[in-house]
Amino acid sequence: MANIKTNENKTKAQSMGLHSEVLTGKTQQKFFNPDEAENFYYWGTYDVDFNKRIDLDVNDLDCKEANKKIDELMSKGYGTIVIKNPQGKHSLGVGVLNKLNLIFEGSLGYFGVGSIDGPTVRINGRVGWSCAENMMAGKVVIEKNAGSCFGAAVRGGDLICKGSVGARTGIDQKGGTIIVGGDAGAFTGFMMQRGRIIILGNVGINLGDSMYDGTIYVGGKIGSFGSDAIESPMTKSDVDWIKRKLKVAEIGEDFDISKMTKVVAGKKLWNYDALEPTEKKGAI
Amino acid sequence: MCGIAGLIHRGKSSNVGNELQAMLQALKHRGPDSTGYALYADNDGQNFIMRFKVGENVGEGSSSINEDESVYDKRKELVDQMLKNLGAKVIKEEKLTPYSYRYEMQYDEDLMDFSKKIESIESVEILSIGKSLELIKDLGDAQEVLDRYDLGKVRGTHAIGHARMATESGVDIKSAHPFWGYPFSDVSVVHNGQLTNYWNNRRMLENKGMRFMSECDSELIAVYLAEKMRNGATLEEGMKDSLSGLDGVFTYFVATKDSLGMAKDTMAAKPLVLYESDDLVAMGSEEIAIRSILPHEIDTYDPFDGEVKVWQI
Numbered sequence: 001m002a003n004i005k006t007n008e009n010k011t012k013a014q015s016m017g018l019h020s021e022v023l024t025g026k027t028q029q030k031f032f033n034p035d036e037a038e039n040f041y042y043w044g045t046y047d048v049d050f051n052k053r054i055d056l057d058v059n060d061l062d063c064k065e066a067n068k069k070i071d072e073l074m075s076k077g078y079g080t081i082v083i084k085n086p087q088g089k090h091s092l093g094v095g096v097l098n099k100l101n102l103i104f105e106g107s108l109g110y111f112g113v114g115s116i117d118g119p120t121v122r123i124n125g126r127v128g129w130s131c132a133e134n135m136m137a138g139k140v141v142i143e144k145n146a147g148s149c150f151g152a153a154v155r156g157g158d159l160i161c162k163g164s165v166g167a168r169t170g171i172d173q174k175g176g177t178i179i180v181g182g183d184a185g186a187f188t189g190f191m192m193q194r195g196r197i198i199i200l201g202n203v204g205i206n207l208g209d210s211m212y213d214g215t216i217y218v219g220g221k222i223g224s225f226g227s228d229a230i231e232s233p234m235t236k237s238d239v240d241w242i243k244r245k246l247k248v249a250e251i252g253e254d255f256d257i258s259k260m261t262k263v264v265a266g267k268k269l270w271n272y273d274a275l276e277p278t279e280k281k282g283a284i
Numbered sequence: 285m286c287g288i289a290g291l292i293h294r295g296k297s298s299n300v301g302n303e304l305q306a307m308l309q310a311l312k313h314r315g316p317d318s319t320g321y322a323l324y325a326d327n328d329g330q331n332f333i334m335r336f337k338v339g340e341n342v343g344e345g346s347s348s349i350n351e352d353e354s355v356y357d358k359r360k361e362l363v364d365q366m367l368k369n370l371g372a373k374v375i376k377e378e379k380l381t382p383y384s385y386r387y388e389m390q391y392d393e394d395l396m397d398f399s400k401k402i403e404s405i406e407s408v409e410i411l412s413i414g415k416s417l418e419l420i421k422d423l424g425d426a427q428e429v430l431d432r433y434d435l436g437k438v439r440g441t442h443a444i445g446h447a448r449m450a451t452e453s454g455v456d457i458k459s460a461h462p463f464w465g466y467p468f469s470d471v472s473v474v475h476n477g478q479l480t481n482y483w484n485n486r487r488m489l490e491n492k493g494m495r496f497m498s499e500c501d502s503e504l505i506a507v508y509l510a511e512k513m514r515n516g517a518t519l520e521e522g523m524k525d526s527l528s529g530l531d532g533v534f535t536y537f538v539a540t541k542d543s544l545g546m547a548k549d550t551m552a553a554k555p556l557v558l559y560e561s562d563d564l565v566a567m568g569s570e571e572i573a574i575r576s577i578l579p580h581e582i583d584t585y586d587p588f589d590g591e592v593k594v595w596q597i
Contacts, residue, residue, distance in 0.1 A: 088571030109571050125581060128571050205589065
């Protein structure tokens with residue numbers, strides 16, 4: 001297990017307040033060092049020009065070829081890429097790690113735009129299972145419906161579906177915001193840890209089952225609450241925040257936010273007391 | 285992981301053999317071991333079509349024991365004799381592979397008793413009986429099975445199919461989908477998932493006189509629904525009952541001579557994408573299956589947990 005000790009010889013990063021500890025033992029951790037900033041190279045990122053636009057027809061490409069092509073276009077500075085004929089193919093647009101306008105004229109299959117960090121994505125069709133899984137940052141807007149595990153393990157950014165989504169939306173969510181204009185299936189927010197989910201329509205059974213933290217807002221009927229999910233009063237700041245988010249999402253303009261149900265973790269499943277103090281700190 | 289696909293044309297016929305092939309081929313990555321078709325063909329509706337096998341495909345990848353082909357001919361002769369004894373009149377017979385046959389016949393008595401007697405012959409299994417149902421299953425992908433059984437020319441109103449990845453039972457025809465809803469003519473089932481109360485249900489149903497031909501958990505769905513219908517339930521009632529009667533994770537399709545249904549378990553653990561219009565319903569484990577026959581932009585959706593739907597032709 002890693003030990004934590006006070007670092008007496010402060011680095012510039014520590015002087016700036018970026019962190020105050022170092023880990024010793026087997027755990028290796030490298031902190032950001034502003035002195036070396038110019039030496040940093042972010043693999044897979046490019047400087048792109050949003051005004052430089054290109055169409056890419058992926059009808060005859062498999063997902064690997066299509067993603068490679070997107071990468072190639074970004075490396076040439078294209079900042080707006082329009083994907084034609086995605087035809088429900090899986091894993092399109094994954095791993096885009098820089099700012100980019102990515103537009104899909106059609107529908108995606110499974111694992112679309114997963115593990116992205118920064119792009120603005122618009123999908124004019126629907127998406128299959130696990131759309132935007134592990135998304136770090138950016139904005140994804142889906143005009144139609146989405147499959148199950150929508151936004152699984154999302155860590156940041158805004159993920160928006162204007163239609164309905166399947167089961168286990170926001171499963172293991174770790175941050176960011178998921179917004180759904182229609183209904184959501186069973187086990188929405190299953191084991192979510194942080195972040196927020198807004199569902200304007202109805203949700204299925206076991207809402208927020210075993211959720212650890214985070215918040216779920218529901219506009220319609222709730223099938224049932226999951227284990228350790230409880231209702232919490234809506235506050236003015238909740239209403240203001242949702243209003244702002246719905247504006248960003250371009251949906252629910254006339255929606256009565258004040259009547260939404262707020263669901264949070266009851267925290268009865270937490271077992272922090274059994275942890276060592278150092279583990280507790282790490283877990284928090 | 286397996287892939288399932290289904291489609292129903294409402295108010296017209298189409299080339300369902302080729303359409304289902306395209307859908308199942310798109311799902312090949314979900315199940316490369318065997319492929320099955322249940323095609324509801326434009327037959328004249330006068331005679332029963334019986335498809336049966338007298339042995340297994342022992343080709344590459346098969347988990348079956350190799351047999352001398354001469355035993356197949358012997359078993360076929362026993363089937364012919366049994367049909368004669370039962371009073372069935374064979375109008376036309378086709379040998380499709382060394383181990384499988386298609387008979388067109390006339391028979392007016394109880395199909396359950398009929399099936400029991402035919403299947404009392406060693407290694408003989410009736411794959412289906414129906415007036416429009418043509419049930420074909422074999423090892424290989426959708427294209428190979430289509431070519432082997434010349435299904436490209438089959439026209440009909442609806443069809444369901446399956447691309448199988450064998451998990452809990454062998455790579456053989458008896459464990460492949462679709463399963464016939466024995467003893468009902470024209471009933472077939474395909475399934476994606478796992479059933480965890482298979483043995484309890486199987487023992488209960490066997491005590492009621494129902495028959496199982498394989499150890500594949502999916503066969504339970506066909507037998508379960510058949511037993512419900514035998515006791516007077518409609519197809520939709522039987523399917524709704526299965527949501528609580530069957531334990532595990534599942535998405536399954538059922539087809540009868542004039543309808544197509546889907547059911548999804550209460551946890552929605554298995555995928556299904558659905559397209560519905562006035563004249564066509566198409567569904568599959570993945571969107572690419574539907575896109576293989578409808579390349580233009582369409583609206584599709586995932587049915588929710590515990591959802592049951594039935595469409596008529």
